[in-house]
Amino acid sequence: MDVLLSRASTDRLADPAPSAAQLEQILAAALRAPDHGRLRPWRYIVIEGEARPLFAQKVVDSMLRLDPQTPEFNLTKRRTRFATMPMTIALGMHLRVGHKIPLWEQEMAVAAGAMNILNALHALGFGGIWVSGPVTQDPVLATELGLAAPHRLAGFIFVGTPDNPHPAPARPDPAAFSARWQGAPVTFSADKD
Template sequence: MFNDTSSLLAHLATRRSGKARDMIAPGPDDATLRDIIVLALRTPDHGKLAPWRIVTVAAEQREAFATLLKASWVKENPGAAGLDLSALDQFAHQAPTLLVLISTPVAGSKIPVWEQQMSAGAVGMNLLHAAHAHGFVGSWLTGWAAYSPDVAAAFGAGEDDMIVGYFFLGTAARDLDERPRPDYDDVVRRWDI
């Protein structure tokens, strides 16, 4: 569609999510990851509350993350002990880089919680855009692990906080597939009064 990949239009037209399980090294080094996060923080934030936190999970912490996932799964699903939990191991170890984005709404603020949560979602989208701008592929995943109270608490989430998602970053092992997108006429209409 666009030949100039340095333009913002080309960036928006070419960004797509990759499958975390298909990501390979390299991922962003520490300086590049910092740049990605700093760019992501340039997000709409009504009231300047910064109602979100990002937790980095280093490569040497992935086994502890897998252990946390398995223990939490067994606790929340009695009878799961002894079952094959390899999918949780795979989730914890995929892609070279892992960030956990947490929505941390400021209680008592005049800014509605919903707006604060949308700001956290905007940070998530900016993480994906910034990773793409740096030549990496990203994947925003949720699932059970994003809704587990024990997992959230382990990442420092408070009672009213929630995990927005797990952001896996790395290099695509293969060309990314374009997924079907909504048809413009199906999702956009003119307001008729």
């Protein structure tokens, strides 16, 4: 419970990234996510080392494809992030369109896998953050990673060692987000703002 309750996302990440053996454990944890119909929609594409600037260029190309007017500042920021993060795990969704298991359930299984990755990283002393942005929806970028349509990206997890562990952010009170149903519709104090 201490591991689960102390996890926080961070993008302030330095070397080292997980070793090959640690990554295997982390991905094994990912594949323990619930998955209706055993469709196994998780696909993880690991980008590290020399592949990082190559992929950073693909991300910049994607940004310009989606919006040719993207300011240079934004392009440089994104390029630097993808080129310098110790490791990026692209979250692929291998989707079965028209299957009796609806797409949203397949996507949920991928999300559950991503959460297990974040928790496994933290349990091993690493840090990470799940990021997305418009490029996540670019079918060309997904294809360049090996996810041709109908398969898609669910985002990216930046991975590394937290460079300067800072206090975990304050979290909301679970009582505001839960209720006991006793026959009538419930309300949540989280909704009263």
